Amino acid sequence: xxxxxxxxxxxxxxxxxxxxxxxxxxxxxxxxxxxxxxxxxxxxxxxxxxxxxxxxxxxxxxxxxxxxxxxxxxxxxxxxxxxxxxxxxxxxxxxxxxxxxxxxxxxxxxxxxxxxxxxxxxxxxxxxxxxxxxxxxxxxxxxxxxxxxxxxxxxxxxxxxxxxxxxxxxxxxxxxxxxxxxxxxxxxxxxxxxxxxxxxxxxxxxxxxxxxxxxxxxxxxxxxxxxxxxxxxxxxxxxxxxxxxxxxxxxxxxxxxxxxxxxxxxxxxxxxxxxxxxxxxxxxxxxxxxxxxxxxxxxxxxxxxxxxxxxxxxxxxxxxxxxxxxxxxxxxxxxxxxxxxxxxxxxxxxxxxxxxxxxxxxxxxxxxxxxxxxxxxxxxxxxxxxxxxxxxxxxxxxxxxxxxxxxxxxxxxxxxxxxxxxxxxxxxxxxxxxxxxxxxxxxxxxxxxxxxxxxxxxxxxxxxxxxxxxxxxxxxxxxxxxxxxxxxxxxxxxxxxxxxxxxxxxxxxxxxxxxxxxxxxxxxxxxxxxxxxxxxxxxxxxxxxxxxxxx
Numbered sequence: 001x002x003x004x005x006x007x008x009x010x011x012x013x014x015x016x017x018x019x020x021x022x023x024x025x026x027x028x029x030x031x032x033x034x035x036x037x038x039x040x041x042x043x044x045x046x047x048x049x050x051x052x053x054x055x056x057x058x059x060x061x062x063x064x065x066x067x068x069x070x071x072x073x074x075x076x077x078x079x080x081x082x083x084x085x086x087x088x089x090x091x092x093x094x095x096x097x098x099x100x101x102x103x104x105x106x107x108x109x110x111x112x113x114x115x116x117x118x119x120x121x122x123x124x125x126x127x128x129x130x131x132x133x134x135x136x137x138x139x140x141x142x143x144x145x146x147x148x149x150x151x152x153x154x155x156x157x158x159x160x161x162x163x164x165x166x167x168x169x170x171x172x173x174x175x176x177x178x179x180x181x182x183x184x185x186x187x188x189x190x191x192x193x194x195x196x197x198x199x200x201x202x203x204x205x206x207x208x209x210x211x212x213x214x215x216x217x218x219x220x221x222x223x224x225x226x227x228x229x230x231x232x233x234x235x236x237x238x239x240x241x242x243x244x245x246x247x248x249x250x251x252x253x254x255x256x257x258x259x260x261x262x263x264x265x266x267x268x269x270x271x272x273x274x275x276x277x278x279x280x281x282x283x284x285x286x287x288x289x290x291x292x293x294x295x296x297x298x299x300x301x302x303x304x305x306x307x308x309x310x311x312x313x314x315x316x317x318x319x320x321x322x323x324x325x326x327x328x329x330x331x332x333x334x335x336x337x338x339x340x341x342x343x344x345x346x347x348x349x350x351x352x353x354x355x356x357x358x359x360x361x362x363x364x365x366x367x368x369x370x371x372x373x374x375x376x377x378x379x380x381x382x383x384x385x386x387x388x389x390x391x392x393x394x395x396x397x398x399x400x401x402x403x404x405x406x407x408x409x410x411x412x413x414x415x416x417x418x419x420x421x422x423x424x425x426x427x428x429x430x431x432x433x434x435x436x437x438x439x440x441x442x443x444x445x446x447x448x449x450x451x452x453x454x455x456x457x458x459x460x461x462x463x464x465x466x467x468x469x470x471x472x473x474x475x476x477x478x479x480x481x482x483x484x485x486x487x488x489x490x491x492x493x494x495x496x497x498x499x500x501x502x503x504x505x506x507x508x509x510x511x512x513x514x515x516x517x518x519x520x521x522x523x524x525x526x527x528x529x530x531x532x533x534x535x536x537x538x539x540x541x542x543x544x545x546x547x548x549x550x551x
């Protein structure tokens with residue numbers, strides 16, 4: 001029962017939260033930066049900012065956010081990833097642009113073979129090292145393959161804006177999300193847009209995850225601080241996603257980390273639980289974070305047991321997210337949960353990076369049987385090492401098409417494989433022997449595919465004691481891939497110092513702390529921490545013990 005006293009508490013909480021949003025809306029500054037923690041209402045702010053606007057653009061690079069933002073901002077703003085926006089701009093000025101996401105990887109291997117150099121082209125592009133002479137080689141190979149990668153299409157767009165400012169489109173409002181994970185290249189593109197249109201940037205340096213692409217939280221810190229006085233700074237402190245104990249645990253971690261000398265350059269900001277009728281009920285029902293120590297092989301069993309308990313306890317629909325440090329652990333847990341009879345386990349894993357790349361090459365040839373990029377990829381696998389090297393050297397010297405250089409026997413193998421794949425694509429009859437041969441050529445294991453199909457087919461007869469939980473939606477993800485997700489219950493597995501720092505071999509870092517902060521705040525109701533060793537991890541000790549329930 002909601003009393004007048006509690007009703008007044010909720011009204012005051014919402015009023016105080018609204019003041020932060022209204023302060024942003026009242027600002028006349030054309031450049032705003034909003035530091036907003038997990039679940040603090042960025043999407044609501046975006047909607048308010050866009051009210052009455054007819055031409056707006058929202059940019060992010062987190063794919064999982066695109067669909068949600070596109071729905072939430074439908075009719076209010078065009079929602080794009082950075083590379084899709086750049087692709088559209090570059091295409092408009094007459095460049096023939098097709099995207100192959102792993103182009104920089106392919107050209108990096110070319111550089112090893114043709115130049116004898118190990119070159120990280122993504123690092124050159126992400127750091128805006130425009131004068132680096134090695135970019136000349138990259139551009140030659142890119143033109144030869146007639147494709148762009150994600151980084152270099154953004155690079156070309158940013159350079160175009162700088163060299164020809166008249167090509168910069170104008171908007172009534174530009175919104176930029178997840179700015180803490182932008183690198184120097186991406187920041188330069190936003191700076192160009194900000195020269196022509198009002199810009200609102202949102203992000204949180206506590207959630208920086210993408211250092212692998214040269215991203216740095218320093219960019220958001222600079223724009224939020226005195227280093228960039230052109231931007232007016234704001235915060236959104238009230239979390240409406242998580243329960244009280246999760247918000248408290250986040251604050252425990254930040255306080256402990258700061259006391260231990262970590263997060264030195266962190267933007268000082270509050271992170272508060274928002275008093276709310278429904279969220280208070282969840283907080284009372286789940287006053288603790290669950291913690292357990294198990295052998296790795298027991299983790300799927302534990303997750304299944306907890307899901308069964310949640311179903312019996314709540315008797316309503318709910319969603320689950322399992323977060324593991326590595327893709328191998330994700331794959332193992334997803335397969336084990338499917339084997340237990342769960343029918344809605346979302347985790348897609350292509351067998352290996354090399355095999356996935358080979359399949360991509362075949363798909364390119366399926367669309368264009370003379371694609372240089374397609375023949376470059378499949379040739380690396382199908383040709384002998386010496387033949388492949390000779391073909392590549394010849395193509396580099398005289399620019400000949402790879403189709404004209406690849407031996408006839410290799411062409412015939414690829415032709416037969418493509419014929420079968422084309423028939424499958426077009427839903428035409430396919431000889432089983434030819435299909436099996438084609439699958440083997442593509443490195444797709446027909447036995448594995450058959451097994452997965454069989455598991456899906458017979459899962460209704462599996463040994464789940466409670467048939468009501470078979471269709472519980474379960475997502476399995478690494479920490480970086482969990483960005484943008486929010487589910488009712490979250491299981492963080494392999495919560496050990498081996499993966500979260502704190503050992504002699506693997507020292508604790510700011511990144512480890514940010515990883516855990518992100519993982520914790522994916523949960524709407526309850527978090528389960530699962531260690532695979534019989535010792536408490538360092539970061540567990542940074543959360544006050546009264547918030548932990550040992551299971």
